[in-house]
Amino acid sequence: MSPNQVDKDGKIVPDFLGALVEGQAPDLGMPPQLCLFEGNLDPCTIVIFGASGDLTSRKLMPALYNLYLSGALPKPCCVVGVARTPLSREEFHGRMQAGIASQENYDPERWREFAAGLDYYAIDYDSQASFQGLGDFLKDLDGRHGAGGNRLFYLAVPPSLYQPISQRLGQTGMGQEAMNGQGWSRIVVEKPFGHDLKSAMELNATLHQSFREDQIFRIDHYMAKETVQNILILRFANAIFEPLWNRNFIDHVGIIAAEKIGVEHRAGFYEQAGVLRDMFQNHMMQLLTLIAMEPPSRFEGERVRDEKVKAFRSLKPITDPSSAENLFLGQYGTGEIDGVLVSGYREEPGVRPDSLTPTFAVMRVFIDNWRWRGVPFYLASGKRLAKKLTQLVIHFKEVPHSLFANIGLGTIAVNRLILGIQPEEKITLTFETKNPGATVCLRAVTMDFNYYQNYRGPIMDAYEKSLIDVMQGDHMLFWRQDGVELCWSFFSPLIEKCESCTYLGKLIHPYKAGSWGPEAAQDLMRLIFSY
Numbered sequence: 001m002s003p004n005q006v007d008k009d010g011k012i013v014p015d016f017l018g019a020l021v022e023g024q025a026p027d028l029g030m031p032p033q034l035c036l037f038e039g040n041l042d043p044c045t046i047v048i049f050g051a052s053g054d055l056t057s058r059k060l061m062p063a064l065y066n067l068y069l070s071g072a073l074p075k076p077c078c079v080v081g082v083a084r085t086p087l088s089r090e091e092f093h094g095r096m097q098a099g100i101a102s103q104e105n106y107d108p109e110r111w112r113e114f115a116a117g118l119d120y121y122a123i124d125y126d127s128q129a130s131f132q133g134l135g136d137f138l139k140d141l142d143g144r145h146g147a148g149g150n151r152l153f154y155l156a157v158p159p160s161l162y163q164p165i166s167q168r169l170g171q172t173g174m175g176q177e178a179m180n181g182q183g184w185s186r187i188v189v190e191k192p193f194g195h196d197l198k199s200a201m202e203l204n205a206t207l208h209q210s211f212r213e214d215q216i217f218r219i220d221h222y223m224a225k226e227t228v229q230n231i232l233i234l235r236f237a238n239a240i241f242e243p244l245w246n247r248n249f250i251d252h253v254g255i256i257a258a259e260k261i262g263v264e265h266r267a268g269f270y271e272q273a274g275v276l277r278d279m280f281q282n283h284m285m286q287l288l289t290l291i292a293m294e295p296p297s298r299f300e301g302e303r304v305r306d307e308k309v310k311a312f313r314s315l316k317p318i319t320d321p322s323s324a325e326n327l328f329l330g331q332y333g334t335g336e337i338d339g340v341l342v343s344g345y346r347e348e349p350g351v352r353p354d355s356l357t358p359t360f361a362v363m364r365v366f367i368d369n370w371r372w373r374g375v376p377f378y379l380a381s382g383k384r385l386a387k388k389l390t391q392l393v394i395h396f397k398e399v400p401h402s403l404f405a406n407i408g409l410g411t412i413a414v415n416r417l418i419l420g421i422q423p424e425e426k427i428t429l430t431f432e433t434k435n436p437g438a439t440v441c442l443r444a445v446t447m448d449f450n451y452y453q454n455y456r457g458p459i460m461d462a463y464e465k466s467l468i469d470v471m472q473g474d475h476m477l478f479w480r481q482d483g484v485e486l487c488w489s490f491f492s493p494l495i496e497k498c499e500s501c502t503y504l505g506k507l508i509h510p511y512k513a514g515s516w517g518p519e520a521a522q523d524l525m526r527l528i529f530s531y
């Protein structure tokens with residue numbers, strides 16, 4: 001149906017372009033398409049190691065409860081929390097309920113139903129017998145609930161426990177699908193996947209002693225964000241973007257993940273990691289590859305991951321991290337966030353007073369291939385910045401010739417396509433128009449699409465989506481071993497050079513909490529991002 005027609009019920013279908021410019025939702029009366037979750041998951045038992053930790057109470061348990069409420073969990077689905085702390089089943093329920101009771105959708109009756117399938121097992125991570133006991137406990141649950149021997153092991157523990165847990169699971173037969181009462185066995189590993197290339201390879205080798213690659217799910221919650229998933233749909237389900245998506249039309253790409261929060265209570269981890277390991281080696285690389293990768297022949301896990309790996313393989317190594325053009329590092333000092341005075345990084349609990357850990361970085365990356373040769377990708381991320389903002393900005397090239405120069409309109413703003421990931425989940429295209437009136441005067445305007453406009457269905461958060469995908473055995477939104485190792489091959493030498501250089505202190509520029517980063521990075525930040 002073409003714009004401004006009347007549909008079969010006599011309803012006027014709005015002009016598509018006009019509606020977008022006005023920021024209204026065009027209602028084309030089309031049924032929702034591309035709903036990829038088909039339900040009917042295998043019954044299974046979800047075993048969460050690290051059940052007394054933050055990740056379990058803040059993310060995993062709420063995600064499972066929400067999935068239960070929306071009817072997305074398989075039937076039956078048992079959840080077993082595993083941790084060192086000796087807790088009774090009731091005590092564990094009490095702890096988990098406390099986290100969920102503050103949610104808007106908390107319903108005591110539904111919680112009781114959900115908690116009927118929630119158990120706890122206290123473990124000694126050093127003891128084979130304790131793992132054997134867990135195996136027996138799970139078999140007993142299978143017998144009572146009929147979860148079919150399917151097991152999802154989630155490692156929500158500190159990284160130092162990844163290897164011992166996966167080894168013990170292997171030694172006690174829980175990683176082997178044939179021995180595990182004919183059901184499937186999958187393991188979910190949280191980032192960081194290693195601290196550098198060597199440790200990532202060691203971790204992969206240990207995981208592979210007990211699990212095949214297709215049983216391993218390396219989770220990166222950025223990939224499962226709705227708006228991040230949408231990038232491939234935008235690029236490959238539309239004919240109008242791809243012809244322009246290359247070095248002939250794109251001048252540069254900016255990818256920013258700015259956070260207002262500081263290091264919080266995670267100094268122990270963050271002091272060892274810094275922003276490059278915490279945000280760049282994983283989330284920023286995923287965002288980059290979604291912009292840079294070639295179209296896979298089919299929308300299918302291994303094909304998508306193959307294309308990502310090809311993009312990682314084309315990353316041009318940064319040989320001189322001391323050049324501010326390549327890498328600009330910063331560390332937050334005291335400042336104000338939302339009118340409240342906040343401490344600088346070095347005053348945070350657990351941080352060394354002379355710490356040289358970067359909390360901010362801007363990096364220029366090139367992808368050396370046919371499509372992207374010479375196009376800079378600027379990646380920026382930092383803590384304690386002015387606002388929470390994750391967005392990708394495609395800056396197109398200038399028009400080849402300004403025919404308005406003779407009437408004093410020499411500078412024409414370039415077109416930008418802005419993919420807002422969070423908090424604003426929207427796509428914006430900027431372009432020039434004529435300002436109404438007698439004199440010709442250019443006006444930059446935007447076409448905006450808000451991601452949830454005209455959508456009233458359920459919305460899955462990133463952990464919900466990831467858990468469902470593991471239960472479905474779909475690897476598309478998870479890291480594959482070769483991708484992890486390729487990204488570390490890019491970052492490890494760079495980070496090592498930075499950390500071993502005697503003038504590291506000079507590379508790290510201080511910035512005020514609540515600002516947009518170090519003073520000297522501002523021109524670059526403004527050029528790249530629309531803040």
Ligand code: BG6
Binds near residue numbers: 278
């Ligand atoms: C995590 C990092 O992976 O991502 C954190 O370890 C960071 O330091 C977080 O705060 C950001 O995630 P989000 O979804 O809030 O942008």
